[in-house]
Amino acid sequence: MLDLARVFIQVVDSGSFSKAGQTLNMAPSSVARNIDNLERQLNVTLFKRSTRQLLLTEEGQYFLAGATKLIEDTDQLVLSMNALNDEPRGTLRISVFESFGNLCVCPYLPEFLARYPQVNVEIELDNKLVDLNAENIDVAIRVGRPVDSSLNARKLMTNHTLLCAAPAYLARYGTPQKPEEASEHNCLLLNHDRQRSYWHFSQKKQHKKIPVQGNLTSKGGSPLLAAAEGGAGLLLLSSWMLTDALKEGRLVPVLPEWQVMQHEHTSGEIYAIYRGGKYPKPHLRAFIDFLLEKTEQHSLYL
Structure with a gap:
């Protein structure tokens, strides 16, 4: 099938059996037999044939799109397989x-x-x-x-997020008992170039969009993590950034029964x-x- 598909694509590119044969180093009659075999296998007519030109049928146009992708993917796979034994350099x-x-x-x-x-x-x-x-x-x-x-x-990886704060911050300002109370706290925020920031809380069928604000924003998480460990506010950050801080007690989870995200449908x-x-x-x-x-x-x- 792959060889027949290559002949088919060449016929389309060349516009005739004779020109395709010149490119493929095949007799025009051999090219025609290949197309006949392909049409028999597919049980469709790929070309409207006349003495002046070849035109693709609707089935031929559909097959051309799929065959082109198939050949490209096959060639890429062969190149990749040939490179498996090459040392990365x-x-x-x-x-x-x-x-x-x-x-x-x-x-x-x-x-x-x-x-x-x-x-x-x-x-x-x-x-x-x-x-x-x-x-x-x-x-x-x-x-x-x-x-x-x-x-x-x-x-x-999936980018899970967790809400947390330093024990010293919570001792001073109190621990939020429900999502709405996050609005009353100083929240350390990732800068998403928005005028207003929200955190999205989910628990079973409950979904809450809570506006939050704070005195520190950053495009990266490292400054926010350092500030949170210093007792500056509530922090919503990726779990892979928080592992050591949580394990060593520098930060503790807040509202752990809620899933909290930067975006409404996914943390990304x-x-x-x-x-x-x-x-x-x-x-x-x-x-x-x-x-x-x-x-x-x-x-x-x-």
Whole structure:
């Protein structure tokens, strides 16, 4: 079927059996027999044939779209399989948002580089969205799937969030007993470029959208985490940032019976976003697989 599909696509591109035969180094009669065999297998007519031109039927147009994707995916897969035995090498340019980079990427780079000595890494910790093509970035790690459909995305983990505060803050200002009381507290806020900030509380069938405000906002979570540990206010942050602080008692959960999120429907998912085909180059594939391995080892809520 694949070989017949390749002949079919070439006929469409060339516009005739004879021109397709020249490109494929086949006799026009052989090209015609291939198309006849394909039509028999599919039980459809792909071309309206005349002495002057070939026109695709409606079925032919439908098959062309699917066959083109099938051939492209097959060729990419073959290239990827051929590269499996190649040692990952080359420069890998990574962009990752600051907090995740500091906690979940940078600590493991020495092990990655030791495992793949032919790879060089250039990493940027930045909370701004980057244009992978314009800035020549191989992989960006971000919250949420890319809007650009030409980019590929590999889910790394679900971004669970937790509401917490320092024991000293709660001792001074009291512990909220219901979601509405969060509005009465100083809340440390991630800057989403909005005029008004809300936290979304869910418990079974209850959903509450609570307006919150505070005296500190940041595009990254690290300044907010430091401020919360210093007793500055309530903090809603990703669980992978809070593990040590909660374990050591520097922070304690607030309203743990409620699920609290920055966004109404989801806290988001963290993706590795990359350019190119569905099957990435060896050094990029090695990095993504390595990162997944590390998140699994440390139970970072895949």
